[in-house]
Amino acid sequence: MKKDITQLTKEEIKNFCLDNGIKSYVSSQVFSWLWNKSCSSFSDMSNVSLKDRSIFDKEFFINDLIVEEEEESTDGTIKTKFKLFDNNCIEGVLIPKNKRMTACISSQVGCSLSCSFCATGTLGLTRNLTASEIYKQVVYISKKCLEKYDEPLTNIVFMGMGEPLLNYKNVLRSIHFITTDEGLGMSYKRITLSTSGISKMIRKLADDNVKVNLALSLHAANENLRKKIMPIGKSNSLEEIRDSLKYYFSKTKKKVTYEYILLRDVNDSIEDAQELFLYTKHLNSKVNIIEYNQVEELNFKKSSYEKTEKFINYLSKKGVNVSLRRSRGKDINAACGQLANKN
Numbered sequence: 001m002k003k004d005i006t007q008l009t010k011e012e013i014k015n016f017c018l019d020n021g022i023k024s025y026v027s028s029q030v031f032s033w034l035w036n037k038s039c040s041s042f043s044d045m046s047n048v049s050l051k052d053r054s055i056f057d058k059e060f061f062i063n064d065l066i067v068e069e070e071e072e073s074t075d076g077t078i079k080t081k082f083k084l085f086d087n088n089c090i091e092g093v094l095i096p097k098n099k100r101m102t103a104c105i106s107s108q109v110g111c112s113l114s115c116s117f118c119a120t121g122t123l124g125l126t127r128n129l130t131a132s133e134i135y136k137q138v139v140y141i142s143k144k145c146l147e148k149y150d151e152p153l154t155n156i157v158f159m160g161m162g163e164p165l166l167n168y169k170n171v172l173r174s175i176h177f178i179t180t181d182e183g184l185g186m187s188y189k190r191i192t193l194s195t196s197g198i199s200k201m202i203r204k205l206a207d208d209n210v211k212v213n214l215a216l217s218l219h220a221a222n223e224n225l226r227k228k229i230m231p232i233g234k235s236n237s238l239e240e241i242r243d244s245l246k247y248y249f250s251k252t253k254k255k256v257t258y259e260y261i262l263l264r265d266v267n268d269s270i271e272d273a274q275e276l277f278l279y280t281k282h283l284n285s286k287v288n289i290i291e292y293n294q295v296e297e298l299n300f301k302k303s304s305y306e307k308t309e310k311f312i313n314y315l316s317k318k319g320v321n322v323s324l325r326r327s328r329g330k331d332i333n334a335a336c337g338q339l340a341n342k343n
């Protein structure tokens, strides 16, 4: 079986060239076709000789995404279902908001963490995405954005399917290509990585000095409640998570964002707001209150309008930097936590 060439480093491609009688500069050309130009076929590599292309073609395939389906919401949000080379499917979303154009991308096929409110969590984990499968979602959505809205992509959020910190190596490699001239050359500042809170990996991110914006899916500042709705909380206590976030901040000086979905009668009381305030006040941070997107087979509802108001007012009065994030693309199930390849 042919191997996926996008899994190889530049060095490895160079070694392949040397072993196969291909001039070493060709490796740079091929690498640039693969990443900078997101080429999907060796036959398009016009500055590589036909002979060399065929040597590559015999040994490798180029991992590419196939658009399986696309839906557009009444609010302009576009959800794309991509088929992978092994027939697994993932989803990526383009969310336009004035001049802010955000790509919401997946990092895994499914997710192993089973948060009780999340559609992706019901799928279980099939596999990690490769760096190229992550990167190519960005490339595709970025092109789509220009075509459709005549605007460049401005932001990238790892808030699609999967837990990015459990696919660390490939997520980092994708970020490398998103941010360097070998790929898209976008700024780190435009990337937000959302995590359910794996303290060990948050520390690693800090040690590796990856200066992305970090969002923590908190959803409960009460240990027992959090363990109940987010099983990952059983092995990562709130205290451990907070310590790791402090560490991240101390190393990167990047403000952390806490995400908090308001679930009706679960975590939306004033006591819950109080706990949230006490938990988040230790760190220079923002709190994003998120409107829950109902998932058919799950038993949660979004909080009422009144309770949402009260919750946010309480935090505001306490001086918390809080904002409400309304759901986008609801009519096509493109909103956070609704990505589960329906059909």
Ligand code: SAH
Binding pocket: 117, 118, 119, 158, 159, 160, 161, 162, 163, 164, 194, 195, 196, 216, 217, 259, 261, 290, 291, 292, 293, 294, 295, 336, 337, 338
């Ligand atoms: N696994 C990572 C990133 C993907 S989930 C994480 O959990 O952070 C992206 C965000 O969507 C998380 O904050 C998650 O808690 C939230 N989310 C999940 N299901 C949701 C739903 N039904 N409605 C609103 N947000 C949801």
Ligand code: SF4
Binding pocket: 111, 112, 113, 114, 115, 118, 119, 120, 121, 122, 160, 161, 162, 163, 196, 217, 337
């Ligand atoms: Fe996985 Fe995030 Fe969904 Fe939890 S919220 S199941 S971590 S994708």
